[in-house]
Amino acid sequence: MPLYSYSCKTCGSKQEAYSSIDERRNGPKCHGDMQIVIGCNILPDIEPFVAPGTDEFISSRSKRRAFMQKHGLIEVGNEGNPHDR
Numbered sequence: 001m002p003l004y005s006y007s008c009k010t011c012g013s014k015q016e017a018y019s020s021i022d023e024r025r026n027g028p029k030c031h032g033d034m035q036i037v038i039g040c041n042i043l044p045d046i047e048p049f050v051a052p053g054t055d056e057f058i059s060s061r062s063k064r065r066a067f068m069q070k071h072g073l074i075e076v077g078n079e080g081n082p083h084d085r
């Protein structure tokens with residue numbers, strides 16, 4: 001059975017429960033029915049860090065991408081013609 005994350009529509013408290021497709025509507029209850037949270041498998045954002053040699057604080061993938069483009073850096077594993085992107 002897949003594990004679903006539920007969120008209370010009223011107070012936002014979270015809970016996880018294994019449910020079959022048919023049982024999803026009978027999930028855990030808090031202030032009434034809880035809502036299934038979609039997208040819990042999305043990659044978390046990167047750990048924030050200060051870019052070496054600069055004082056720039058990189059706190060997200062988009063900032064890291066912008067920083068690398070600005071400095072002409074290429075991410076290992078993501079090499080290729082920059083004009084293709």
Ligand SMILES: [Zn+2]
Binds near residue numbers: 008010011013030031
């Ligand atoms: Zn609640």
